[in-house]
Amino acid sequence: MLCIRRFCFVMSLMIVVSAAQLTDLEHALNCFIDVYHNYSNTISNLIDPQGIEKLCSDLDVSRTDIRFLMLAWTMKAEKQGYITHEEWTRGLKALRADTIDELKKALPQLEKEVRTPSNFADFYAYACRYSLTEERQESIDIETICQLLGIVLGSTFRPQVNYFVEYLKIQNDYKVINMDQWMGFYRFCNEISFPEMTEYNPGLAWPCFSTIFGHSSPRQLDGAGQTDVGFNHIFHHGSVSSRAVDEQDLEGIVDVFHRYSNTASNLIDPEGIELLCSDLDVSRTDIRFLMLAWKMKAEKQGYFTQEEWTRGLVALGVVTLDKLKKALPELEKEVRKQSNFADFYAYAFTYSLTEEEQKSIDIETISQLLDTVMGSTFRPQVDSFVDYLKQIQNDYKVINMDQWMGFYRFCNEVRRPSNFADFYAYAFTYSLTEEEQKSVDIETICQLLDIVMGSTFRPQVDYFLDYLKIQNDYKVIYMDQWMGFYRFCNEISFPDMSEYNPGLAWPLLLNNFVEWIREKQA
Known part of the structure; x- marks a missing residue:
């Protein structure tokens, strides 16, 4: 019988590893190693720049091809120009490729995966981090940034990239980004219509544009309102509909800050946070409060600095507490955009690291955080994962960032039709615990169906479980019957089942199941 603990464990492992069948794992790992050594330096045991060139040649991609950068992202490669054995294995496992030909064929699908909104924001951020080639480097020279923008965003936002690159090359204020x-700039491309830019407000704390464009030259008034000479020169006099935050507004923002701050520390401390939440009619565990902290880029949980407070309120375009309260629904809409939510989800974890050099979070806190951040969007997945973490498994006392982000990816990818069919089949093969076993007992199948399909096809699952438990013809279920039920759920309307035709190569088990339902309905 399948151990449900083992199955739930593999669901958590899917967060960080691919769903390769365990029987193939040893063979695959050997293949990974063999291919790796075709490119690695025998002394350093790394794929170094020379090995990278050979790899790119065999893959028919250049070093500047976005697909190579996407491959590095999949491997979670840390150092530009080098790939470790661990990174190589991680990437090829994720792509289910154990030969160079399979890796080459996997690149188009990888590009599709990376370009999904749930992944692209993370990939875009990675492209910048990957280009930080020196220890403690925090910025990148303009020439490299221009090349990187062309690679990463050029195919999606060509007009914006062209104008921005042109601007970066002629301005003299910034040597690095x-x-x-x-x-x-990514936020600009996703949120601001181009080239009209009617939504753009330089007062709303744009880190790139209010700084780079807003101060590139003296400000002046034109017929469209208060705009910027440098900005107009590059963007053909795009108008700005809202005024920037002025000195009086900033004074008002600071006044509100001091209403909640501790006079000794000049911080809004936990006591001030409680008062603020009360005035905003939100609790400390309300996701909107966490979103507000994200907007402020608050670093320490339970505290706001004056700089963070000002940054957040300027970004929201509010000066008073009443306006801040009214801005929360719009803030929630902004955060829930796919282009923002991955960053917010990652922030929720880092914000919960309350100790210096802390890298993981205890299970109880993670469970509460998952409920706050993901509960409204992925309730079945969150409930199942929290149950597993708290009641079933004993292997993990803490969760790290990699596992945290893995669960987000799991929620977004496994339920996609393109992935779920494979996952559904994998759930069955994983339950074959004996060598040469080809079927699974009814009791285990019932438990497995409830876990895998219950949140999506609850009525069909409930009926099928009832049938399996009362029928006497089948003691075990085979793969074709298992997959037949998946096909049934996806193709046949329920409960009328008007499209069901027993002559269309359905497993006999499904024919009997449908006949049983129709007898009950008669």
Whole structure:
């Protein structure tokens, strides 16, 4: 009988490893190693720049091809120009490729995966981090940034990239770009219509544009309102509909800050946070409060600095507490955009690291955090995962960032039709615990169906479980019957089942099941 603990464990492992069948794992690992050594330096045991060139040649991609950068992202490669054995194995396992030909064929699908909104924001941020080639480097020179923008965003936002690159090359104020500015341009491309840019407000704390464009030259008034000479020069006089935050507004923001801050520390401390939450009509565990902290880029849980407070309120375009309260619904909409939510989800974890050099979070806190951050969107997955973490498994006392982000990826990818059919089949093969076993007993199948399909096809699963438990013809279920039920759920309307035709190569088990339902309905 399948151990449900083992199955839930593999669901958590899917967060960080691919769903390769265990019987193939040893063979696959040997293949990974063999291919790796075709490119690695025998002395350093790394794929170094020379090995990278050979790899790119065999894959028919250049070093500057976005697909190579996507491959590095999949491997979670840390150092540009080098791939470790661990990174190589991680990447090829994720792509289910154990030969160079299979890896080459996997690149188009990898590109599709990376370009999904749930992945691309993370990939875009990775592209910047991957280009930080020196220890403690925090910014990238303009020439490299221009090349990187062309590679990463050129195919999606060509007009914006062309104008921005042109601007970067003619301006003299900035020699480097940091991560905040890099991510700001991504936000600009996703949120601001181009080239009209009617939504753009330089007062709303744009890290890249309010700084780079807003201060590139003296400000002046034109017929469209208050705009920027440098900005107009590059973007053909795009108008700005809202005014920037002025000195009086900033004074008002600071006044509100001091209403909640501790006079000794000049911080909004836990006591001030409680008062603030009360005035905003939100609890400390309300996701909107966490979203507000994200907007402020607050670093320490339970505390806001004056700089963080000002940054957040300027970004929201509010000066008073009443306006802040009214801005929360719009903030929630902004955060829930796919282009923002992955970053917010990652922030929720880092914000919960309350100790210096802390890298993991205890299970109880993680369970509460998952409920807050993901509960409204992925309730079945969250409930199942929390149950597993708290009641079933004994292997993990803490969760790290990699596992945390893996669960987000699991929620977004496994339920996609393109992935779920494979996952559904994998669930069956994983339950074959004996060598040469080809079927699974009814009791285990019932438990497995409830776990895998219950949240998506509850009525069909309930009826099928009832049938399996009362029928006497089948003691075990085979793969074709298992997959037949998946096909039934996806193709046949329920409960009328008007499309069901027993002559269309359905497993006999399904024919009997449908006949049983129709007898009950008669």
